[in-house]
Amino acid sequence: MSSASPLSTLRRAEYTGERRCWPCTVVNVALVGVAVVIASVALTPLGGALVGLVGAVTIWLRGYVVPYTPRFAPRLVEAIPGGTALFDEGGSVPDAPDSLGDDADAPEGDELLGVLVESGVLELDHETVVPTPRFESAWHDEMAALASGTTERLAEAVLEVSNAAEARAVADEERGGEWVALSNGGGVLEETWLTRPVAIAELAAVRALADYLPERATQRAAAEPLRMFLHDCPDCGAELAESTEAACCGGYDGPADVPRETLVCPDCDVRLYTFE
Known part of the structure; x- marks a missing residue:
């Protein structure tokens, strides 16, 4: 995992990159x-x-x-x-990333939150919840190990914990982005695409959760909401910036259409999480 760029402290992610x-x-x-x-x-x-x-x-x-x-x-x-x-x-906005959690019978919402607290993954901190130090340490160790490898190796590792039949690494040489594409033999439109930072975060979460949750479906379901607790990019190490779904000149139409807040890596120009 590389160190954050000095320019990332000066750059405004909400007005640059894909959001320019x-x-x-x-x-x-x-x-x-x-x-x-x-x-x-x-x-x-x-x-x-x-x-x-x-x-x-x-x-x-x-x-x-x-x-x-x-x-x-x-x-x-x-x-x-x-x-x-x-x-x-x-004025475009980084796309909301896909996730490994596609199991229809997996717990979600308050049920999933209860499972994570009961199993020791999360703990209460006044009026909110945060990852326990033990889980967070294991999660970050896994992310650091995955970030040091190639996207091809990352795709192979993601395939092992997913429901997909195939996985491939995708690179956009013009824009510099890298993805892990998962599929069950269908066309491109049916594939699940994970940006490299998201794939690292979710695969690392699944691996770290193995000591807490025995069911793979629950591990996958928990991987996406756990991304809200990220402070740095799982891939490049840059500090994440809080932004919104509103493009620079998009704004919103009124109080009933307030844009959702997001976590974005300003260096990778990737959205890591969208707060509901």
Whole structure:
């Protein structure tokens, strides 16, 4: 497991990566360009270059330079002929990951919570529950071991604890993402896709749960909700960021449509958990 990138502390995951809003980016690049021209004339060409460099780095790390950009940029760009095309790819949200827990007869909800508390996986901490130190230590040891291996080996290991008949590693060379795809012989649309960080977290949870829960179905069912207790990315080690399902310029329509909170790895640009 590698250490977190120093830039991850400066980067705003909710406005960058797959969540980057291109209308906001275009507006800010244009404004930085204007600032570069002004600085070059009022100061020196070197001063203009420095303004451009600082502006570009800020947009890359933070999503935008000008405060409150998400409030005005979409309307501004939409008024420009052809500007709406920028919304087709911009402001997307990392997909909610699939999970190993697909057993219809496995416990869920309050029943599953009760099983985890009774078995010593979770414990009460005032008005909430947290992993017990013993389980959390075993879980993190398993994650560290899995993170050091290849995705191909990870897929083989996930297959051993899943209900699937086949497993394969999938890599997106253009965007840099890696997945474990599980299937029962059907087409791609019927496959279960786990991002590499999620596959590491859930397989590690299943392995660590073996000392607490004898039923494999219950182990798989518990693997997904246990992801809410992650603080760092199981794969790269970066500190997870709290975000929402709302895209940069998406927002929500009203009090009845509040976006759900999520845990996202800013370095891997992967969603680890969605809070219900």
